[in-house]
Amino acid sequence: MTTIHEIAPDLFRLSIYVLDFDMQFNHFLVRDEEPLLFHAGFKGMFPALREAVATLMDPTKLRHIAWSHFESDEIGALNHWLELAPQAQPVCTFVGKLVSVDDFSIRPARGMTAEDVLTTGKYRYRFHRSPHLPHGWDAGVLFEETRKTLFCSDLFHHFGDVAPVTSSDLIGPARKAMQQMQQGPLADYLPYTRQTEGVLRSLAALKPETLAVMHGSSYIGPGERLLTDLAGVIKENF
């Protein structure tokens, strides 16, 4: 079952909770002149997500399918969306396009560099490179500049079938999730590198007002401090 929540005007969170992992998989739809979906989702979730999108708009009218890094929960159903929506284009980092996506995708991706701006109508986006953060050489995070929304993928990942939105601290739940992950087969999913702190500091400088989190509650409030603090928590755990 998909839970739909409008976390900000035109910004919808489509959430599927998987009990076996005690984890939510969240997909974000921006309903604008050129609708954008952030996270294509697993292939197995596609029918449910398509139905969820259809309650908000005609899914064949999607224009942009974006994500952070090449992994099945982020990109698995990309080609299903591209088949459904003939005008939709994949959107990712330039590295993502080059090293994986154009070979995988039925249509070439728009590989965004630091200079590129994507406009969907009312909203304007840039991709910020974040190599190996949360993981993967190709990783990036999408920032919507008019409303200051950071689509931050696995950053701030936490467990549970939690509320769609919180305005309290995400650091506690994220720290707990890292500790829990380090005890299991998916340990070391998030590397701490020489770049980690600098990348997070540059994202903090964007002063996001909404953090659209892939696994767990989204955050509404000043995101600057949370991003700065996250560097310390990653260092502490990895």
Ligand SMILES: [Fe+2]
């Ligand atoms: Fe990931």
Ligand SMILES: [Fe+2]
């Ligand atoms: Fe993820």
